[in-house]
Amino acid sequence: MNCETNKKSSFPSWIRFRIPESDELSNVHLFLDNMGISTVCRSALCPNRLECWSHKTATFLLLGEVCSRKCAFCAIKKGIPTPIDLQEKDKIIKAVEVMELQYIVLTMVTRDDLPDGGAGHIAEIVLELKHKFPERKVEVLVSDLQGNIISIKTIINSKPDVFSHNIETVQRLCPKIRDSKYSYSLSLEVLGKAKELSSKIKTKSGFMLGLGETNDEVLQTLKDLNNIGCSIVTIGQYLQPTKKQVPVVRFVTPDEFNFYTHWAEENLSLKVIAGPEVRSSYHADFWCKENEV
Amino acid sequence: MEYFVRIPDEAKPDEADVKIQVSQWLYKLNDMVQKGTDLVEICTDKAVYVVSVPVSGVLSKIFIEDGQYFSPDDSICIIDTTTD
Numbered sequence: 308m309n310c311e312t313n314k315k316s317s318f319p320s321w322i323r324f325r326i327p328e329s330d331e332l333s334n335v336h337l338f339l340d341n342m343g344i345s346t347v348c349r350s351a352l353c354p355n356r357l358e359c360w361s362h363k364t365a366t367f368l369l370l371g372e373v374c375s376r377k378c379a380f381c382a383i384k385k386g387i388p389t390p391i392d393l394q395e396k397d398k399i400i401k402a403v404e405v406m407e408l409q410y411i412v413l414t415m416v417t418r419d420d421l422p423d424g425g426a427g428h429i430a431e432i433v434l435e436l437k438h439k440f441p442e443r444k445v446e447v448l449v450s451d452l453q454g455n456i457i458s459i460k461t462i463i464n465s466k467p468d469v470f471s472h473n474i475e476t477v478q479r480l481c482p483k484i485r486d487s488k489y490s491y492s493l494s495l496e497v498l499g500k501a502k503e504l505s506s507k508i509k510t511k512s513g514f515m516l517g518l519g520e521t522n523d524e525v526l527q528t529l530k531d532l533n534n535i536g537c538s539i540v541t542i543g544q545y546l547q548p549t550k551k552q553v554p555v556v557r558f559v560t561p562d563e564f565n566f567y568t569h570w571a572e573e574n575l576s577l578k579v580i581a582g583p584e585v586r587s588s589y590h591a592d593f594w595c596k597e598n599e600v
Numbered sequence: 601m602e603y604f605v606r607i608p609d610e611a612k613p614d615e616a617d618v619k620i621q622v623s624q625w626l627y628k629l630n631d632m633v634q635k636g637t638d639l640v641e642i643c644t645d646k647a648v649y650v651v652s653v654p655v656s657g658v659l660s661k662i663f664i665e666d667g668q669y670f671s672p673d674d675s676i677c678i679i680d681t682t683t684d
Contacts, residue, residue: 313621325650326607326649328636352646546646
């Protein structure tokens with residue numbers, strides 16, 4: 308995808324992200340750096356991060372910056388995870404307070420090295436957030452927690468408003484795109500279990516297009532997510548973060564993304580938020596308000 | 601006054617090997633540029649980004665031409681904000 312003469316020729320006209328003017332950029336990332344808080348916005352080189360920071364929002368990345376799995380699409384550092392930051396809960400509480408976040412999104416690196424996959428740590432933070440800010444909403448975007456029912460239960464019992472786990476791609480491409488420890492069926496199982504444990508909770512998932520999937524495979528993925536009671540699905544264009552990750556197979560047009568939103572509206576009971584720029588927590592506050600979370 | 605335009609710190613890629621390329625200047629040398637309008641398109645491996653004009657003035661010097669790579673700390677152009 309990377310033409311050495313002019314990289315721009317590698318991208319269609321709709322893949323454009325605006326860098327806000329300096330005075331629009333808030334000091335969100337500096338504040339978070341000073342606090343020692345990681346964000347998935349930066350770790351995953353999200354192209355929306357400047358827009359989100361200028362709106363004073365961010366998605367907190369918990370349990371360190373090093374992931375124990377090696378997904379072929381992801382820019383997050385891989386290797387031996389770092390020890391848990393025991394101050395992380397206090398830092399997040401402080402950040403939520405200072406940033407006046409009304410909708411809080413917590414995500415995590417996968418921690419296969421921890422017996423509970425990090426569920427206890429996440430749950431503790433959710434519980435504290437709910438205690439301190441009962442009127443604010445909390446969304447957790449977690450790993451598959453190895454399908455461990457006790458870990459899933461730990462998270463659900465902390466009462467987040469949204470339980471999210473990304474399926475990332477269609478079933479056929481899962482072994483190529485995700486780490487071999489992930490599986491399509493296990494991801495569905497995790498989301499299904501979460502819903503079984505709490506019928507009140509909204510479950511959410513997301514996947515990328517442009518990795519070589521067919522239209523039928525996308526529709527099947529939406530049906531599968533619908534069948535396990537998922538409420539919200541985000542679909543966005545995969546963008547190769549650096550040359551170390553798998554290349555983009557195809558840029559999906561905005562019309563195709565719109566088709567999936569409308570198709571789901573007509574055929575399923577889940578809300579699909581789709582577009583080239585959509586990421587799992589992009590405008591999460593807005594979409595969850597729209598969906599009465 | 602000469603205003604040296606750099607990519608905002610927040611926009612800098614964290615990975616040292618992420619190269620940034622100037623894709624296309626949207627103004628020509630010596631054009632009057634208006635704050636907030638689109639100044640230049642830059643490109644990483646991941647996407648194309650549009651950088652806005654930070655201050656109004658005259659685009660008096662372009663350091664990085666179309667197709668050239670630059671380091672995130674480099675100034676890419678000068679805007680002369682002197683008004684007669």
